[in-house]
Amino acid sequence: MTSPGSSTPFPASVPITVLCGFLGAGKTTLLNHLLTQTEGQRIAVIVNEFGAVNIDASLVVKTDEQITELSNGCICCTLRGDLLQAVDELLSTRELDAILIESTGIGEPLPIAQTFCLTPEELDLAPEDGQGPLPSLLGRVHVDAMVTVVDSAQFFPLWNRQDAIPGDDLERGFGELLAEQLEFADIVVLNKLDLAAPDDVAALRDLVRITNPRARVLDAVRGVLPAGALLNTGLFDFDQASGLDAWMAELGKAHAPESETYGLDTHLFRAQKPFDPDRLTRALTAGLPKNVIRSKGWINLGDGVATLWNHTGRQLALEQAGEWLDPAQAHSELVFIGRALDGEALDGLLTEALQG
Incomplete structure (x- = not known):
């Protein structure tokens, strides 16, 4: 056929x-x-x-x-x-x-x-x-x-x-x-x-x-x-x-x-430096901007483990997904979906939470 x-x-x-x-x-x-x-x-x-x-x-x-x-x-x-x-x-x-x-x-x-x-x-x-x-x-x-x-x-x-x-x-x-x-x-x-x-x-x-x-x-x-x-x-x-x-x-x-049609934008955040867990917790205490409907990806917390980031509405879940296959390639990569996103503000919020 x-x-x-x-x-x-x-x-x-x-x-x-x-x-x-x-x-x-x-x-x-x-x-x-x-x-x-x-x-x-x-x-x-x-x-x-x-x-x-x-x-x-x-x-x-x-x-x-x-x-x-x-x-x-x-x-x-x-x-x-x-x-x-x-x-x-x-x-x-x-x-x-x-x-x-x-x-x-x-x-x-x-x-x-x-x-x-x-x-x-x-x-x-x-x-x-x-x-x-x-x-x-x-x-x-x-x-x-x-x-x-x-x-x-x-x-x-x-x-x-x-x-x-x-x-x-x-x-x-x-x-x-x-x-x-x-x-x-x-x-x-x-x-x-x-x-x-x-x-x-x-x-x-x-x-x-x-x-x-x-x-x-x-x-x-x-x-x-x-x-x-x-x-x-x-x-x-x-x-x-x-x-x-x-x-x-x-x-x-x-x-x-x-x-x-639905007025949605996307913004990508990437970082080679790992996040500092305490700084990240403080950055997220007030919550992500309300116009962010969805965000997803993975983050590097500097512990050798890839952590999945899964956020919808008011819920944000971080879940360990296993060790990085190549620690030298460990990095964070998140995509944000929402309306009238302020990419610079998101980058600033997350960059402040990276390890010094």
């Missing part, structure tokens, strides 16, 4: 599982846990981050397959053509049992699913100047499930925000993005249940039941779920999905980059 217009062989249709969810919901943690359970399977991983540096890809555990990074854009709009080409490359060069895709935190599931269900012409996608035609993936892959991961502890503070999304002509709020991520999911993972108030969890279950009664709801703490609950489920139904009003509306929509 060969792709149209090509002599390159590719395997039978490969299932694709897509992980969506707002910033900090726990997609990378869930992905890592899934990969620990897939020994012997040929799993390709694609990680998408709208920032110029893809921190998420470096936080994914090692796999037998190379991790494909798609950065500085979102695969549900500006990088849809890149996604087609990335998957085409995987299919043309490897024998695969499945493909796992982690979308950026502001990605919408519906347009991602359409990328694998329609031709580039139907998607109104054109190749970059000087490039050949975009590949069609029809018959070569199929969507197995669209999975939305929810931070059960932070969901309603985001859902209830009164401010509108900057630059959006429809004056939508962040709640509308969360609704879109929920309503098109085949599986909804209620993550971080250990941090959420029982009343919030009950309300969240009711919201999912009302807005998406067909979704399978799974409970998780730190993204721990059996791979069988998320992979090879066969839950995505093209006929049902394509019959939704939103499916046709999406085809006629002109996408602006999500980083513009």
Whole structure:
């Protein structure tokens, strides 16, 4: 079997599982846990981050397959053509049992699913100047499930925000993005249940039941779920999905980059010097600036151990991840995501916490 217009062989249709969810919901943690359970399977991983540096890809555990990074854009709009080409490359060069895709935190599931269900012409996608035609993936892959991961502890503070999304002509709020991520999911993972108030969890279950009664709801703490609950489920139904009003509306929509639509910026902090633990504690006592929605990466505390930094909203967790493979290469690297970020202020705050 060969792709149209090509002599390159590719395997039978490969299932694709897509992980969506707002910033900090726990997609990378869930992905890592899934990969620990897939020994012997040929799993390709694609990680998408709208920032110029893809921190998420470096936080994914090692796999037998190379991790494909798609950065500085979102695969549900500006990088849809890149996604087609990335998957085409995987299919043309490897024998695969499945493909796992982690979308950026502001990605919408519906347009991602359409990328694998329609031709580039139907998607109104054109190749970059000087490039050949975009590949069609029809018959070569199929969507197995669209999975939305929810931070059960932070969901309603985001859902209830009164401010509108900057630059959006429809004056939508962040709640509308969360609704879109929920309503098109085949599986909804209620993550971080250990941090959420029982009343919030009950309300969240009711919201999912009302807005998406067909979704399978799974409970998780730190993204721990059996791979069988998320992979090879066969839950995505093209006929049902394509019959939704939103499916046709999406085809006629002109996408602006999500980083513009939602008014989000990114800022990268790097340091070769290790942090002084006491100085860092003092620097963070007052908390990060409120306009920082999410930050993640790893830091060097000078103890020979790489420490993961995972911050969402008001929660900041530091977790030891193991010894540095090469102590000479130990460094700190953090990406901050938020609105109207003051990079100089962030750099100043963190630089003051480094060892003298």
